[in-house]
Amino acid sequence: MSRRLRAFKRWMNSQNIEYAKNIEIIDKGINNGISIKANADLKQGDIVAKIPKNACLTIKTTACSEMIQDAGLAGSLGLAVALMYEKSIGECSLWAGYLQLLPERECGVPLVWTLDEVDQFLTGTELHKAVKDDKSLVYEDWKENILPLIASGPLELDPMAFGAEQYFAAKSLVSSRSFEIDDYHGFGMVPLADLFNHKTGAENVHFTSVSSPLSNTDNDSDAEDNEYINNHHYESTEHLSTCKNGSPAALGGKNISESNDIELSSNSEEDSDHLEMIIVKDVKAGDEVFNTYGSMGNAALLHRYGFTELDNPFDIINIELNMVLEWSSSLFSSRYSRARLSMWRRIGYCGCVSQNSEYFEISSDGEPQYELLILLYIIFLTDEVYDKLNQTVPSTGNLDKDVGILLLHKNTKRIPLEIPDMAKNYLLTDNVCGALVSLADIRESFYRLNSLRDDIQSLSSCCVRDRKLYHSMVLRVKERKILNNLRAYASSRSHKYKKRAVLRKNRR
Structure with missing residues (x-):
């Protein structure tokens, strides 16, 4: 057992953190991290750990809690300040035994990469612009909120421990390791719970937030739930999306896997000062016990946690609306494209925001978002059909409209919007399918000159220990494969459309 792990176990004992003998904490070294293994078969319902809430590092439990509250700091910003402060006081910190186990920063998280590294590894990917924006916004957070505390705060803060670099490092740890505890504590660093590694679709540790008796809020609202995903909260500089798969530009929305194997929750109403880790799916002896952060694509995983997965079924790639408009304007006029976009909005549609x-x-299988298909279809409407539609749809829009009105020149049957699978059969015309291929080609051009084959070869020869290169290459290759899948999707649907047209003609 390593020295740092022995120190951590002594600290857990001092904080009354209990864990079962049938799980083992494995220290693989500073470069390879820590994992949790089952020493015996774990059955559903087994309690494997019990963690007092006051052992969690939060803005309520930190020694600088009063300073944080007086400064009006909250969320990940406040927690990052708490983490920096506790690290700055060394052995005097109540969490010294825990903090010595943490890395200085989560090196795989692009937020702490240099700008040159961001350009080198992420150009063309979903993360390139998002990470640059993050770095700028996080620096502004530091300048506006942390710098004043150093200059004139109530505590004599060490400038060397509260610099911009230290703030970025703390943010990377908070981003990748924090959990929601309850309404009173908010989010915090939860010792032991943050040591379980992630594996998509194989969750062994699940964190359930519960209300503390000290909370000022009686009930959690759905709106608040929608601000969190997979038991963690996102960077304060990030905003929520209306979409579902956790793309890097939209890291929001709760999305907990149904294959949980361990649950972390309050023991009971009478014992809400503790969190319990409970097995909710059997684990065999010798197997690693996993957590999962939900149904997240590789861009979201790398953005927040610093890693990717080769076989991630939740991967996505984004096609920006501006790119669609530029493509449309290259075929038609800008005025034409804006008018068609306006009609799309009047009918009640929008993209992810x-x-x-x-x-x-x-x-990941190349299927485009339904709203994109409708926009492309409207772009290709004949002037006659567009004018008829323009006269029918009120300027204020109507969410109850159906796509049948778009299809009057083809079919008198009205196809309701609430049945997208049926509507797609009509929306995927040759023009729309050709547009999808063109958009895939434009998006592909973002990846410099290397071909997908070159990238696949580079990935196959890349060492996993070179984390920045390896995981950025996984992201890049997976994104480009999705673009290939989009082309294949469009080509196959176009062929089916032609086949349907021939069959209809033969029936006549």
Whole structure:
């Protein structure tokens, strides 16, 4: 057993953190991290750990809690300040035994990469712009909120421990390791719970937030739930999305896997000062006990946690609305494209929205977002049909409209919007399918000159220990494969459309 692990276990004992003998904490070294293994078969319902809430590092439990509250800091910003402060006081910190186990920063998280590294590894990917924006916003957070505390705060803060670099490092740890505890504590660092590694679709540790008796809020609202995903909260500089798969520009929305194996929750109403880790799916002896952060694509995983997965079924790639408009304007006029976009909005549609960006998701199998298909279809409407539609749809829009009105020149049957699978059969015309291929080609051009084959070869020869290169290459290759899948999707649907047209003609 390593020295740092022995120190951590002594600290857990001092804080009354209990864990079962049938799980083992494995220290693989500073470069390889820590994992949790089952020493015996774990059955559903087994309690494997019990963690007092006051052993969690939060803005309520930290020694600088009063300073944080007086400064009006909260969320990940406040927690990052708490983490920096506790680290700055060394052995005097109540969490010294825990903090010595943590890395200085989560090196795989692009937030702490240099700008040169961001350009080198992420150009063309979903993360390139998002990470640059993050770095700028996080620096502004530091300048506006942390710098004044150093200059004139109530505590004599060490400038060397509260610099911009230290703040970025703390943010990377908070981003990748914090959990929601309850309404009173908010988010915090939860010792032991943050040591379980992630594996998509194989969750062994699940964190359930519960209300503390000290909370000022009686009930959690759905709106608050929508601000969190997979038991963690996102960077304060990030905004929520209306989409579902956790794209990097839209890291929001709760999305907990149904294959949980361990649950972390309060023991009971009478014992809400503790969190319990409970097995909710059997684990065999010798197997690693996993957590999962939900149904997240590789861009979201790398953005927040610093790693990717080769076989991630939740991967997506985005097609930005601006790119669609530029493509449309290259075929038609800008005025024409804006008018068709306006009609699309009047009918009641929009893309995914995050920060100042609007975009459409393409799933891992290449299927485009339904809203994109409708927009492309409207772009290709004949003037006659468009004018008829323009006269029919009120300027204020109507969410109850159906796509049948778009299809009057083809079919008198009205196809309701609430049945997208049926509507797609009509929306995927040759023009729309050709547009999808063109958009895939434009998006592909973002990846410099290397071909996908070159990238696959580079990935196969890349060492996993070179984390920045390896995980950025996984992201890049997976994104480009999705673009290939989009082309294949469009080509196959176009062929089916032609086949349907021939069959209809033969029936006549």
